[in-house]
Amino acid sequence: MSTLPTSPQSAESAIGTSRVKRGMAEQLKGGVIMDVVNAEQAKIAEDAGAVAVMALERVPADIRKDGGVARMSDPNMIEEIIEAVSIPVMAKSRIGHFVEAQVLQSLGVDYIDESEVLTPADEVNHSDKWAYTTPFVCGATNLGEALRRIAEGAAMIRSKGEAGTGNVVEAVRHLRQIKNEIARLRGYDNNELFAAAKELRAPYELVKEVAELGKLPVVLFSAGGVATPADAALMRQLGAEGVFVGSGIFKSGDPAKRAAAIVKATTFFDDPKIIADASRNLGEAMVGINCDTLPESERYANRGW
């Protein structure tokens, strides 16, 4: 495990350790985590086989449409969702808004997503995620960003993609970037790892760990633009250990059916026949946005550093 600081442990038993935080994400592998905005949607997601739900007030597609400042969700809504389902519940805090994170921990959510989908509260600092018992997942567009988040205490990483677009192109770009940079590190000798750490702007110890493991020291999911079963399988084949699906499900014509189909394609990501069957008659997919027409200011992936 990481050589970075972890929560204090007693000889008897210890909560909030790196092992239980990262281990929680290990349990989600191979699964689909779905954005939901109310208890009813949470139940649909659970029925479809989601491994967890992300409770938020508006899905990213609506945040895009509505504009304005996007914040942590209403605690009542989060608690209703916790009550409604038996699977883990995640919720989003703004980047650097450590009080929203404190509130989410007090509500008893199982994971906090310090998310670029919400409007950042701090343009320099992310939250110190070691300070919490609740584990954090953070987005990343490249390896350096992923390792900075892990250094801050993130116990799970998701490639960012471009949330709320229904367009998988950015998800592919970011996941490929992370995987390629890891592969490059594998080929470096010890002399080169110091310079690599400097270039990645990440702690040397973590860079060395990744070079040895050939993977991140935490679970890596993919997010931001997955809208179809084939999209989900694509991200899995590219090396994601699971997928987040945001607007793609509840902005489509038949959410229950699409949710189940995406779960199926995520499990059998390497079986085109099953993916084909899962893709039949799903009704309308979310409309989607071409990412190259998105102005820079509307690119969520640029938030966080």
Added chain:
Amino acid sequence: MTHTPGNPVIGVLALQGDVREHLIALAAADAVARPVRRPEELAEVDALVIPGGESTTMSKLAVLFGMLEPLRERVRAGLPVYGTCAGMIMLADKLLDGREDQETLGGIDMIVRRNAFGRQNESFEAKVDFAGIEGGPVEGVFIRAPWVESVGAAAEVLATYDGHTVAVRQGNVLATSFHPELTGDDRVHAYFVDMVRAGL
């Protein structure tokens, strides 16, 4: 059965969960480990591990993908199985605090309470004394973990923590509330591989 002399072939149910960690731990314990997602893959293993994961999801996927009945049949026919956390839930004859429609395979005459140790903020690590495993207590990693409320006469309690049963064996079937696969301590997996060898 396709058993060949040498190391037993042990499948890891790969519908969802920490499959990779179990494959690594089993290989370290001198088993031939492979993922199992389909009935035909299940037919080719000498034993099975049901990993940690989200038990409601795993149960649902087993139904959805036609694995539930083949799994039940093989467990009934005496297949050695080891389940961790969600896997323990799958092996329970009776479940408390599960979803109403949640199917289990059964295999151990025990009543298991899902998420009994609490949500993620209550997840913890602790040393656990494990009957039949030498070299001191094993490291128990408990994540939204279940515990065993009660066991039948045929089941043997192998470990308790804080007054709650957290490891049980009944014949060829083994279950733990905690996740040895996350610790790098392969003794519980070695214990299971020994069980499998003894039965071959």
